[in-house]
Amino acid sequence: MSESIQLVPVSITVNGKLYQQEIEPRLLLVEFIRETIGLTGTHIGCDTSYCGACTIIVDGDPVKSCTLLAVQVDGSEVLTVEGLEQDGELHPLQQAFSQNHGLQCGYCTPGMLMSSLALLAENPDPDIKDIRKRLAGNVCRCTGYQNIIKSVQAAAKNLRED
């Protein structure tokens, strides 16, 4: 290991905005999002790839941003919870979580929303089993999951009817 710290240039598009930065290669993607560009909607829960609070979408796929290096997504398109709202209006998933009591403390919610978004992109009419399976990598310690599942189903219905 040489004494000097290596900095690597990256271009990462987050919620439609291009960020060009020089970063240390060991910088985790979640830290890039929260600390480097200041979008703190993405949460760090367990920091061990278990809880899913840090889930975001990279090039269409849900990922745990605590278990990716920012340099690994150089050139990619990232979507975080801040990118869901459009022109001051909440995304149908956010509305459904709000209306169906899909959260209590809200810590896991950004991850739940992003995992649900990836699910609905692939399957617009998931049954309870599909939802449980696709949200199995997201832990919630408040709701008991029932209202989260209800929220995803309500959002799916609204999106299908739009």
Add this chain to the structure above:
Amino acid sequence: MYPAPFRYYRPDSIENAIQLLSELGEGAKPLAGGQSLIPVLKLRMDEPTDLIDIGRLPGLRHINNENEIIRIGALATHAHIGKAGVISHIPIVTDCANGIADAQVRSRGTIGGSISTADPSCDWPALLHTLDAEVICNGPNGKRTINIRDFILDSYTTALGDAELVTEISFKTPQKLSGGSYIVFKKAAPAYPTVSAGIQITLAEEDICKDVRLVLSAAGPRPVTSDEAEAVLRGNKLTNDNLEKAAEAIIAASDPTPDSRGSASFKRSMLHSLFIKAANIAISRARGNNIIGAHEYV
């Protein structure tokens, strides 16, 4: 948690990656999807001096059927494999791919990374034993092909030489009257498996076993196989009695480690029930039934 500092390289070809790994020596590590390596780096259980990011190398993501040989590029993700049309008729593979960890990990984790890590509880190293898979590697001395049985040597230990990388996994499409099942028991989707059992069976006729491959995972330092257990079934009637004898023989060859996921006796009991369940699903599938059965978590 931050990994310790390392230098980062992103070569544009497999040849350049191999050359970099050779030049930089044993402190250098390849990074594919990172779903095993990054947690290790964050816990500082390993502190490589250099990371060679092979995650976006071209030509290593294919999933093809060439004359009834399935060829999977080392960088194909679990999610891609789980959804691949050319594999959808081999349920033991799609069950495994779609059950690994959770959707987020499956987006990034790769089959090549999984077998190169050789974690004794991970699914691909064991599953590929049921299909007699071949591992195609490329290194400073060129290409070579290693059977999965000779590739996984021990816990976290493979036959890969210095600066050698897995590039492809291949196996024959199971023939007619063949069915398989691979079932994992784990405490939650993102948790590591407690124990797993897999079986691929080919029938001679309704109730006679023509050929069979059995494997247990998270049941010892490497996937557990047993020629003795396979011999109990091969050429014989698939009675409950014979399945019990095969289960006994392969579990006798296992050596599950007691840990936070369970005692050795609990794991042996789980292995027994998973083995019988997987065997019955595999037999039913071999008879042409469409049975759902995959990873289980409570």
